[in-house]
Amino acid sequence: MTEYVIRFLVGGAAVSAFAMLGDLLRPKSFAGLSGAAPSVALATLGIAVYQHGADYAALQTQAMIVGAIALAVYSVVVCHLLVRAKLRAVRATLLSMVVWLIVAFGLLIFAGGQT
Amino acid sequence: MTPIRFSSSSLREGRWYEYLIRFALGGAATVFTGLVSSRYGAFIGGLFLALPAIFCATATLIEKHEIRRKREAGLAGERRGQMAAAVDSAGAALGAIGMLAFAIVFSLTAEISIAAAFTGASFAWLVISMAAWYVRRKARSVRRVRTEQEGSGSSIRRSR
Numbered sequence: 692m693t694e695y696v697i698r699f700l701v702g703g704a705a706v707s708a709f710a711m712l713g714d715l716l717r718p719k720s721f722a723g724l725s726g727a728a729p730s731v732a733l734a735t736l737g738i739a740v741y742q743h744g745a746d747y748a749a750l751q752t753q754a755m756i757v758g759a760i761a762l763a764v765y766s767v768v769v770c771h772l773l774v775r776a777k778l779r780a781v782r783a784t785l786l787s788m789v790v791w792l793i794v795a796f797g798l799l800i801f802a803g804g805q806t
Numbered sequence: 807m808t809p810i811r812f813s814s815s816s817l818r819e820g821r822w823y824e825y826l827i828r829f830a831l832g833g834a835a836t837v838f839t840g841l842v843s844s845r846y847g848a849f850i851g852g853l854f855l856a857l858p859a860i861f862c863a864t865a866t867l868i869e870k871h872e873i874r875r876k877r878e879a880g881l882a883g884e885r886r887g888q889m890a891a892a893v894d895s896a897g898a899a900l901g902a903i904g905m906l907a908f909a910i911v912f913s914l915t916a917e918i919s920i921a922a923a924f925t926g927a928s929f930a931w932l933v934i935s936m937a938a939w940y941v942r943r944k945a946r947s948v949r950r951v952r953t954e955q956e957g958s959g960s961s962i963r964r965s966r
Contacts, residue, residue: 720900753849753913
């Protein structure tokens with residue numbers, strides 16, 4: 692239980708710090724970089740190294756490569772839904788989560804099939 | 807080209823509960839990643855290190871702030887809000903390239919030195935994200951100049 696409380700606090704603090712940095716930066720397209728900051732990754736990897744060691748964290752970042760590609764696709768889809776389909780931000784971001792899941796797990800299955 | 811700068815106006819516009827929501831979502835995403843890792847293993851858990859968990863909250867807040875700003879000026883602002891959120895998501899797409907660099911550098915260096923892995927991966931994220939943003943900005947401004955030149959060239963030809 693304590694582990695998850697620590698995870699919550701560390702993750703919340705890391706995400707908030709990058710989000711506030713994004714609020715401070717201009718122009719907005721540059722501030723958007725912080726939207727894909729590895730805040731959850733820094734918090735999680737720190738705890739993973741402490742609990743399980745470097746090998747475990749390295750394995751997690753191998754899968755993160757696939758997740759990052761899916762994040763790039765997700766961000767482009769959100770952008771197009773907002774500009775072309777004129778959806779509101781909440782709807783565009785939530786609908787695009789399906790795209791993230793499909794791309795992430797699709798690539799993971801494809802990569803698994805190659806090895 | 808617009809220079810990179812700091813502006814505290816968004817911080818002044820923010821409400822306390824908006825920061826609380828982002829803190830809670832960030833914390834929840836980290837807990838969720840931990841739960842997935844312990845249930846399905848490190849590899850599947852690692853996938854969720856790049857989950858756009860707080861992107862929904864961030865984009866919604868950007869849209870809301872823009873709409874509020876326009877309403878105060880007596881305008882509708884919905885479209886402007888969507889466009890502001892779209893610009894932010896375009897930036898996030900470039901940041902994702904940086905995140906990819908972060909993951910690659912960390913996975914390659916973690917077994918050599920953990921300190922070097924964290925420092926190198928964070929540095930890679932910063933450098934690659936900024937480089938991607940700069941290249942996109944430069945490409946857009948070159949394209950804009952070329953379009954303007956083509957436009958003025960055709961109008962000169964027409965006037966002859």
